[in-house]
Amino acid sequence: MGIGRRDFLKKSAALTAASLVGINLKIKADGIAPVEASAGENLAQIPDEVKRSPAYKKEGDIEWVRGVCRFCGTGCKVWLGLKNGKPAIIRGEKDSQINFGFLCMKGMLFYKLFRHPDRLTQPLYRKSKKEPFKPISWEKAFDIMADEMIKAIKKGEWGPMGWTGIAYYGSGQALTEETYLFQKLFRCIGTNHVEGNPRLCMASAVGGYLTSYGTDEPAGGYADFDKAQTVFIIGSNTAECHPILYRRIMKNKLANPNGYMVINVDPRVSPTSKIADIHMQFKPGTDLALLNALAHVIIKEGLYDKEFVSKYCSFHIYTKGRDKNPLIGHAVSFEEYKRFLEKYTPEYAAEICGGNITPEMIRKVARRFATTRTVSIWTMGLNQRTRGVWVNNLVTNLHLLTGNVCKDGADALSLTGQPNACGGVREGGGLCHILPGHRVVKNAKHRHQLEKIWGVPKGTIPPKPGYHTVKMFSAISYTEEDKRRFPGLKPIHFIWIEETSPLQSLPNMRRFREGFARDDVFVVVTDIFPTRTTEFANLILPAAFHFEKTGVYGCTERRSQLTPKAVKAPGQAMPELWQIVNFAQVLAKKLKRERDPKLRKRASIVYQCVAPFIEAAKKDPWWTLSKEVWNEYAGKVTKGQDSDLSGATYEVLLERPDGVQWPAPTVEIARKGGTLRRFVVGKDPIATKIAQTHPEYRDWKCIDYGHLHKDHKFWVWLRPYKGPAEPPDAEYPFVLSTGRVIDHWHTASMTGRIPELAGDYPYAWVEINPKDAQRLGINPGDLVLVETRRGKNILPARISTDEGPMEGMVFVYWYDQEKSRMINFCTLDAFDPGSKQPEFKICACRIKKYAPAQPLKSFIVKLEKVRGGYLHNAELDPNEK
Numbered sequence: 007m008g009i010g011r012r013d014f015l016k017k018s019a020a021l022t023a024a025s026l027v028g029i030n031l032k033i034k035a036d037g038i039a040p041v042e043a044s045a046g047e048n049l050a051q052i053p054d055e056v057k058r059s060p061a062y063k064k065e066g067d068i069e070w071v072r073g074v075c076r077f078c079g080t081g082c083k084v085w086l087g088l089k090n091g092k093p094a095i096i097r098g099e100k101d102s103q104i105n106f107g108f109l110c111m112k113g114m115l116f117y118k119l120f121r122h123p124d125r126l127t128q129p130l131y132r133k134s135k136k137e138p139f140k141p142i143s144w145e146k147a148f149d150i151m152a153d154e155m156i157k158a159i160k161k162g163e164w165g166p167m168g169w170t171g172i173a174y175y176g177s178g179q180a181l182t183e184e185t186y187l188f189q190k191l192f193r194c195i196g197t198n199h200v201e202g203n204p205r206l207c208m209a210s211a212v213g214g215y216l217t218s219y220g221t222d223e224p225a226g227g228y229a230d231f232d233k234a235q236t237v238f239i240i241g242s243n244t245a246e247c248h249p250i251l252y253r254r255i256m257k258n259k260l261a262n263p264n265g266y267m268v269i270n271v272d273p274r275v276s277p278t279s280k281i282a283d284i285h286m287q288f289k290p291g292t293d294l295a296l297l298n299a300l301a302h303v304i305i306k307e308g309l310y311d312k313e314f315v316s317k318y319c320s321f322h323i324y325t326k327g328r329d330k331n332p333l334i335g336h337a338v339s340f341e342e343y344k345r346f347l348e349k350y351t352p353e354y355a356a357e358i359c360g361g362n363i364t365p366e367m368i369r370k371v372a373r374r375f376a377t378t379r380t381v382s383i384w385t386m387g388l389n390q391r392t393r394g395v396w397v398n399n400l401v402t403n404l405h406l407l408t409g410n411v412c413k414d415g416a417d418a419l420s421l422t423g424q425p426n427a428c429g430g431v432r433e434g435g436g437l438c439h440i441l442p443g444h445r446v447v448k449n450a451k452h453r454h455q456l457e458k459i460w461g462v463p464k465g466t467i468p469p470k471p472g473y474h475t476v477k478m479f480s481a482i483s484y485t486e487e488d489k490r491r492f493p494g495l496k497p498i499h500f501i502w503i504e505e506t507s508p509l510q511s512l513p514n515m516r517r518f519r520e521g522f523a524r525d526d527v528f529v530v531v532t533d534i535f536p537t538r539t540t541e542f543a544n545l546i547l548p549a550a551f552h553f554e555k556t557g558v559y560g561c562t563e564r565r566s567q568l569t570p571k572a573v574k575a576p577g578q579a580m581p582e583l584w585q586i587v588n589f590a591q592v593l594a595k596k597l598k599r600e601r602d603p604k605l606r607k608r609a610s611i612v613y614q615c616v617a618p619f620i621e622a623a624k625k626d627p628w629w630t631l632s633k634e635v636w637n638e639y640a641g642k643v644t645k646g647q648d649s650d651l652s653g654a655t656y657e658v659l660l661e662r663p664d665g666v667q668w669p670a671p672t673v674e675i676a677r678k679g680g681t682l683r684r685f686v687v688g689k690d691p692i693a694t695k696i697a698q699t700h701p702e703y704r705d706w707k708c709i710d711y712g713h714l715h716k717d718h719k720f721w722v723w724l725r726p727y728k729g730p731a732e733p734p735d736a737e738y739p740f741v742l743s744t745g746r747v748i749d750h751w752h753t754a755s756m757t758g759r760i761p762e763l764a765g766d767y768p769y770a771w772v773e774i775n776p777k778d779a780q781r782l783g784i785n786p787g788d789l790v791l792v793e794t795r796r797g798k799n800i801l802p803a804r805i806s807t808d809e810g811p812m813e814g815m816v817f818v819y820w821y822d823q824e825k826s827r828m829i830n831f832c833t834l835d836a837f838d839p840g841s842k843q844p845e846f847k848i849c850a851c852r853i854k855k856y857a858p859a860q861p862l863k864s865f866i867v868k869l870e871k872v873r874g875g876y877l878h879n880a881e882l883d884p885n886e887k
């Protein structure tokens with residue numbers, strides 16, 4: 007298991023220090039040879055406009071190009087160094103207000119992927135999933151894809167969500183330009199079956215902000231960590247998942263050990279708990295009771311901010327059967343809210359929450375929260391829950407009650423997991439119910455605004471949202487159980503997956519994998535490496551990697567940053583934008599020849615969708631094409647919206663060492679970095695304009711202008727305590743929870759190929775509380791059978807008195823690609839009724855010793871040359887069948 011996790015902080019600190027000065031630390035390099043371009047090959051390919059900008063410099067024989075880290079949602083700014091034309095080093099940008107020059111290990115090492123021998127470098131095709139892949143040309147690939155898509159459309163139906171037979175599944179790792187153009191293409195073809203993996207990680211945060219603020223995304227940003235007195239970390243292992251932010255919190259804590267308090271709320275003792283003054287360890291799934299109890303104390307003891315609450319807040323509840331729209335519910339009085347909280351006494355909550363939670367601890371934390379400037383941060387611990395939206399609301403409630411929002415050092419900040427879940431998918435319209443620029447599918451005005459901008463006929467975008475992720479993949483597996491679960495479900499026969507591996511990351515995935523294996527589902531995957539998902543592809547399209555193409559990432563704090571092209575892509579790998587534009591033209595030609603007028607009508611719409619970009623795709627798909635797509639998106643689609651990025655041109659983004667936070671409606675505002683503090687009059691251009699133009703808001707200090715909040719107030723929600731979908735019982739007495747480890751990124755398709763990272767964590771394990779281990783006779787390293795109602799894993803045990811889950815809970819990491827250690831065979835696909843995000847964090851399981859400790863092998867999916875083409879190593883393994 008590589009380094010002891012106790013050494014984590016030491017190693018992390020050493021690496022971040024090294025990253026600042028650009029030292030390439032050699033930690034460990036076992037197994038895989040270093041990645042090199044062939045001798046003498048010059049891979050530098052830097053557009054002239056970049057070379058003339060502050061995003062480029064030359065120092066000796068190193069050319070440096072500035073962009074963003076490829077991995078997490080922190081958005082660290084990096085310099086990629088090319089020595090003699092080869093990617094050789096990555097260091098942090100010291101003028102960035104995000105990372106101040108520091109990087110974690112993943113950020114320092116991703117240059118090793120540019121010429122990795124496993125890179126996909128040519129389109130590969132097979133008619134049947136039982137055959138080997140054969141290399142084909144791009145022309146042939148688009149030809150086959152267009153035929154298969156039309157076939158799938160004809161097999162399906164036309165309805166209010168558009169064509170039922172086809173779908174797109176994207177990623178929070180795709181560039182904003184890519185998500186924007188992908189969703190535009192699919193809406194223009196005529197379907198709202200547009201989804202992306204942020205449904206698995208961020209959807210509940212979207213639902214939380216939408217209901218609390220009336221619009222998505224946070225009010226403040228990372229700068230608040232430096233002005234805060236308390237950091238409330240709930241459901242986030244920040245130390246491992248957002249190490250550079252954790253470093254910032256740690257620095258503040260070390261500088262002011264008594265005045266800067268860290269409260270960690272988590273059923274598990276994680277590396278994050280190490281700097282916590284208070285660790286609230288509660289039974290998984292009881293956080294709603296805990297958070298309502300904190301609000302109870304704040305109200306009961308008169309600690310709430312009376313002016314902020316009376317002037318800027320209103321109170322809301324959703325009652326099924328009475329209210330039409332769950333996002334709106336109906337308004338209630340402050341008195342009614344107080345009555346609702348009556349039962350959530352600290353004693354009542356402590357009883358429900360168990361663990362180390364005491365009534366006195368609840369009172370102490372509530373008092374601290376209310377009487378200091380507090381920033382809350384959270385990630386999957388709150389989002390991946392069947393009550394994810396509610397629990398998001400309850401954290402924001404505490405900020406609204408105590409006036410801990412819209413001021414320095416105070417914010418409710420949901421940390422984004424992926425680098426572009428916010429900028430690309432949430433803002434770019436990459437989910438089935440939303441459209442770009444924070445518009446929604448159901449709103450006819452929003453649809454028509456886009457149709458006008460795109461120059462396509464009114465009615466092009468279907469009026470009903472498509473299928474959310476679990477439903478979309480159920481429409482592919484299409485078992486009797488799926489049909490019972492989703493009455494009226496229509497099958498999907500064609501899917502285009504971009505930069506993500508759902509057949510490792512989806513919950514309860516056995517049936518999804520079986521569905522994908524069928525030959526009546528045509529699967530296209532655009533990616534840079536073989537994955538557990540390319541195993542089920544008919545067509546694999548090689549993509550250009552980060553810095554091999556150009557585009558924008560938008561991180562946690564509404565901040566957009568550009569990564570320009572710097573490195574030549576290998577073989578025939580091409581940017582997704584080029585793939586979309588070329589495929590659309592082939593599709594348009596074929597649609598024109600169709601007999602069905604509904605299909606024929608779409609030919610000109612599909613052509614019009616990409617027409618503005620055809621010339622750029624021909625001449626310069628690496629830079630100009632991206633710039634033109636960005637100009638349409640930022641300049642026209644976001645203009646006038648709350649996520650206004652029309653001032654953030656590529657020119658401005660190249661200049662800025664840390665990008666632009668929206669709203670940034672003019673170049674002048676964007677040049678200064680945009681808007682740090684949203685909703686605040688005098689600081690946010692939209693709030694300021696409302697105060698200036700509407701006499702009734704003239705004396706307001708902050709204005710909630712979320713489109714759902716007609717009263718222009720922040721909404722406090724009444725959300726009762728409810729437990730998880732599958733609590734433990736006599737048969738399955740443990741809670742299974744899952745998460746990430748610092749060295750690996752998601753399904754490890756990239757980090758599993760970087761020796762320094764893969765060497766430290768070559769395989770996943772199960773963390774067990776020492777008391778449970780002793781009771782079950784499990785020793786450290788023993789192989790343990792982890793079993794749920796859906797599947798099983800065999801994993802080595804990690805038992806620590808220092809870190810790990812509370813009694814009755816086990817924790818497993820989901821990056822491992824080895825089939826018996828892929829934990830998503832076991833997880834639960836129950837989802838939040840509002841956000842549709844699955845409950846990865848809690849399901850019932852049982853464990854038992856399977857075998858004594860023994861050496862284990864790591865596993866990475868690869869393509870192997872076989873007679874007649876290529877097959878994945880897993881497809882060649884008889885144990886896999």
Ligand code: SF4
Nearest residue numbers: 075077078082110113
């Ligand atoms: S913290 Fe996230 S964004 Fe920053 S270097 Fe690490 S992986 Fe990259």
